[in-house]
Amino acid sequence: MILGGPSIGTHSSNVVESQSILTISELLQFNCAIRRRKDADEIYHSSDIEPPLPIYLGMVIHAETRKKDLVHKPFSLGLCISYDRVMNISTAMGHFICDRFQNDDGVCPAKLCGNILTTGAVDNIDHNPSSNTAK
Structure with a gap:
């Protein structure tokens, strides 16, 4: 209703508008709290109901920059998960892969x-570009 208006009959098939509606709804879900303490200064997000967008943004920012501050800035705006949560997910993924390799021997x-x-096929690669047969 915010983007397309109150009319149900004018359902948009615009892909960009549909994605922006999905993004807004995921950010609303991410930033909603059941109860907030009056004296709490920190933002608390439940990991049980995390939508994909904030997780994706936090993980991509960290993967591209490896900077804690660059993850913290959008987190403080309510756009992505915290740096600590990014590190928890990254650690859990690493442990999962290690366990899989141990189970598969x-x-x-x-x-x-x-x-x-x-x-699979393996071929030796000629790293000498001055060679007559280098490709």
Whole structure:
């Protein structure tokens, strides 16, 4: 209703508008609190109901910059998860991959699917560009 108006009959098929509506709704859900303490200075977000957008933004900012301050700025605006939460998710992902490798008794890519024939080929690469046969 904020973007498209109050009429139900004018449902937009515009992809950009649909994405912006989804973004706004995820940020509203992320920033809603059941109870807030009157004396609380910190922002508290429940990890049980985290929508994908704030997690994605926090993880992308951290992956691209590795800067705590750059994750904290959008967090203070209510746009992404906190730096501590980013580190918790990153650590959990690392532990999950390590456990998977131990259970599989081998190292293979995490994206490798089961029940699918997978082959691989390795070739030596000629790193000397002055060679006559270098490609």
